[in-house]
Amino acid sequence: MSLRHITVIAPHFKRRLSGVTSTVVQLVPEQVRLGRGIVTLGPGLPDHLPKMLWRQLPALWRRPEQARWRVWPARRNTEMLPGILMRSVLRMPLKLLFTSAAQRKHSRYTKWLIRNMDAVVATSARSGSFLEVPHTVIRHGIDLEVFHPPRSADDAMAATGLPGRYLIGCFGRVRHQKGTDLFVRAMIELLPQHPDWTAVVCGRVTAEHHAFGEELKAAVAAAGLSDRIRFLGEVDDIKPWYRRLTLYVAPSRNEGFGLTPLEAMASQTAVVASDAGAYSEQIAIGETGAVVPAGNYEALRDAIRPYLANPRLAQEHGRKGLEHVQANFALRREAEALEEVYSAMISL
Structure with missing residues (x-):
């Protein structure tokens, strides 16, 4: 691919799938549709995204046509540092942008990297x-x-073959940080009182968290609920599972931004979430779902309970959640806001 008309080089220096990966995969095609000349650089991204090759890096010494600069939008320390080296040491015509999702104090090293950026975005x-x-x-x-309300029979609870009339789910890697244990504990306590509901946990269990996952399954078995609390592992396509749910739970103890509540609401599913990450900024409390303090089991359980007792409430909040996401969290809004930042940086 020629870089003559490319004004944004989006680095992705991590092979394993992550929240950053999901953001890049969704955002770059939308930026292309807006007319921005953008390519990605690095491993771990699908083939349909526009890419430049490592051997093309010397081409970045040449300015793009009709622009003074290119933007290097980094999302990790490992992407900020190469940008600084290329701009400040190799004197490539780059402007550096850092997008920060972290909700913690930064290390001295990270603060130094951030101070050397030309612009900063917070999620x-x-x-x-x-x-x-x-x-x-x-x-x-x-x-x-990509994330939309039910449209076919495959999007219904009945398509799962699971027992019950309503489905509640928790998606993401099975680990303490994600609060999977809080969800499972709540299901063990609440499901015996609500026989129409079945719970699913979708997500990969890595080797280091294998014992944690096995303890959860053992607790479910001991409660006699193995048929109603299902561990599905990493499913091939998570999108229809959002549409099959009546209630989604995001019980993370800590998070960066966290997209899953938005994905659920875009699928017309109500959400109960902790206040980790940006969850509390995504949910209209009492209209599209509920937000509780991160790590507080009792608060999480008590927020889930009314939805299990009244599925119509969950369905109503799911409908309002869809309207809320359509109005406030469409991907195009994010792409257009970033486009304004890029344009300002390139024209400096």
Whole structure:
């Protein structure tokens, strides 16, 4: 691919799938549709995304046509540092942008990297509160064509072959950080009182968390609920599972931004979430779902209970959740906001 008309080089220096990967995969095609000349650089991304090759790096010494600079939008320390070297040591015509989702104090090293950026974006007001430099808040969005309400029989609970009439789910890697144990504990306590509901846990169990996952399965078996609390592992396509749910639970103890509540609401599913990440900025409390303090089991259980007792409430909040995401979290809104940042940086 020629880089003559490319004004944004989006690095992705991690092979394993992550939340950053999901963001890049969804966002770049939308930016292309807006007319931005953008390519990715690095491993771990699907083939349909526009890419430049490592051997093309010397071409970055040449300015793009009709622009003074290219933008290097980094999302990790491992992407900020090469950008600094290329701009400040190799004197490539680059402007550096860092997007911060972290909700914790940054290390001295990270603070140094951030101070050397030309512009900074925070994915939520909360993550922005940990930054010590001027920044713009641009919240992540959701592709409303990819995540959408039920459209066919395959999107219904009946398509799962699981018992019950209503489905409640928790998606993501099975680990303490994600609060999977809090969800399972709540299901063990609540499901015996609500026989129409079945729970599913979808997500990979890595080797280091194998014992944690086995303990959860043993607790479910001991409660005699193995038929109603199912561990599905990493499913091939998570999107229809969102549409089959009546209630989604995001019980993370800590999170970066966290897209799953948006994915659920875009699928017309109500959400109960902790206040980790940007969850509290995504959910309209009492209208599209509920938010509880991260790590607080009792609060999580008590927020789930009314939905199990009244599925119509969950369905109503699911409908309002869809409207809320369509109005406030469409992917195009994120792409357009970033486009304004890129344009300002390139024209400096």
